[in-house]
Amino acid sequence: MLKYTEDHEWLRAEGEEIVVGITKHASDQLGDVVFIELPEAGRAVEAGEEIVVIESVKAASDIVAPVAGTITAVNEALSDSPGDVNGDPMTAWFFRIKPADAGAMDGFMDEAAYKALVE
């Protein structure tokens, strides 16, 4: 199941966890990504907390935790090759989060709603 946030993240439910990345739209807007700073696995985060720094040639931006929970894993490969986010943003995941609440995915947009947002 794939959902989308207003912050242009994609969320994919995998078991009890959610895998988080950014959309093609976000990666296009950012331009060439040159630096990514990921949170530490094990960190407890609040919904909306800025937990990833992403820098393109143009500007710095943040990626927020879509839900409250605990970071269970981060994609270390992105630190070494941040440009992967521009290559295929749907496979370049940033982190996995175990939500504090069940049903955390429910409020987010489906693909049709997200498409309507960005078009």
Place this chain on the structure above:
Amino acid sequence: MPDPTRRTGLYDLHVEQGARMVPFAGWDMPVQFPMGVMAEHLHTRQRAGLFDVSHMGQVLVTPDDGQMATAAAALETLIPADVAGLAEGRQRYGLFTNEAGGILDDLMFANRGDHYLLVVNAACAEQDIAHLRTLAGVTVTPVTDRGLVALQGPQAESALARLVPGVADMRFMDSTALDWDGVALWISRSGYTGEDGFEISVPETRLADFARALLAQPEVAPIGLGARDSLRLEAGMPLYGHDMDAGVTPARAALGWSIPKVRRTGGARAGGFPGADVILAELGTAPVTRRGLRPEGRAPIREGVALFSDDGAPIGTVSSGGFGPSVGGPIAMARIPAEIPDGATIQAELRGKRVPLTVCALPFVTPSYKR
């Protein structure tokens, strides 16, 4: 004030090429094309990039008595450069200074035989023209019927020479008029990238035709302001309003080199420009100067980031910074105490953490001008 979003004569072409347009200094300008900033930057360093710089001010300064010496003497009262010694067909870099010794703008000026052609920053153009109009004995004419493009990169000559064969004979900082398809192009061999290249003033009526003719050359791709900024940053070139402004002297901006001996203390035409006492006294003795910085790691250190000495004392602020695609890492510039040697480590405060940077000489990439 100019209209909030003026358009250059290449606006429609930019849109057709898929540019992302942004407001810049009162103009609607392409920040990048579909190729993207990184690839545009590298394309310019490897082949040839076409930049629309029509937002910049082009101004003619013509002596009322027909004597270039009259115009040179007038310009030298505003610009600490050797205007009088500039031969016909040559161009130089200079600064407008203020009474406090600060920099009002930087500019290129060329001797075109019976007048000087000045190219100034878009955001300062109005102020510069008013400033020039205080001069006696010259007529100041803003050029309103021409656009300006820059073709930069190691293959700029081969691409442009197919349209205008005469450019192959030009060397760095030559300025001349050459014919293309029945119109006079004002061409200088110069630029803002550290690469060989040309800046070409084109009558507005043929500007888009000329740009299309250049883009039809296999070496040439359109380049936006994003790559223009990373290219000039790697080349160690200052950007007005960021790396220097009305509160920064030439020495502090590391632009003392633009003031020749003849205008310095002891020179035949020493001083005689606004702020001369302060500016000349600071040459070689400025307590802070603009330097290069190489952050460790991959995180870009951008404009406004606070800098500290290794023992924690505040020493300045980043004036320009970002990612250098040809360098392959982050680069920055800042005015910091002159006593800090090249190779020293200082600290930047980035998102609450201290990041080490190495102080280095500018530029970050070696220019490849055709001298």
